Amino acid sequence: MSSTACVLIVDSSTESRDILRTLLERQGTETLEATAATQATEILELQQPDLVVYNAECDPNPDQVETRSLGHTASRNDTPIVVLGTTKRQLSPLPTGHLVTKPYHYAPLIRRIEGLLRSSV
Numbered sequence: 592m593s594s595t596a597c598v599l600i601v602d603s604s605t606e607s608r609d610i611l612r613t614l615l616e617r618q619g620t621e622t623l624e625a626t627a628a629t630q631a632t633e634i635l636e637l638q639q640p641d642l643v644v645y646n647a648e649c650d651p652n653p654d655q656v657e658t659r660s661l662g663h664t665a666s667r668n669d670t671p672i673v674v675l676g677t678t679k680r681q682l683s684p685l686p687t688g689h690l691v692t693k694p695y696h697y698a699p700l701i702r703r704i705e706g707l708l709r710s711s712v
Contacts, residue, residue, distance in 0.1 A: 596708045597621040597638070601631040601661075602646040602675075611644060614701050620708070628657035635664045642707055644700075647676035671707055673700070 598615055602608045603626050612622045625631035628650045650658040665672050673689040
């Protein structure tokens with residue numbers, strides 16, 4: 592995996608972002624962070640990371656307008672998204688085949704992220 596790979600972590604939980612950031616940076620991956628979908632959309636437009644890891648619970652709105660906007664921007668930039676969610680959120684409006692259901696373990700999640708980053712190079 593290239594040391595220039597960049598992952599945008601979107602999670603309202605500081606602890607989850609910290610753990611993911613630490614694990615990814617140990618692998619030589621640059622990280623960006625956002626606490627909400629609207630902030631993530633802005634970062635995605637400006638920074639264009641290689642991958643987004645998105646906690647689907649960051650958008651509390653039932654119509655998921657913020658998530659839809661993030662998904663649209665990611666599609667336009669051709670940026671894959673790994674969605675972290677529960678089974679009730681599996682029908683998220685994000686164009687992704689990369690769903691990781693909660694509760695999840697970090698090791699398999701990191702392996703999936705690394706695999707997606709390798710395949711995008």
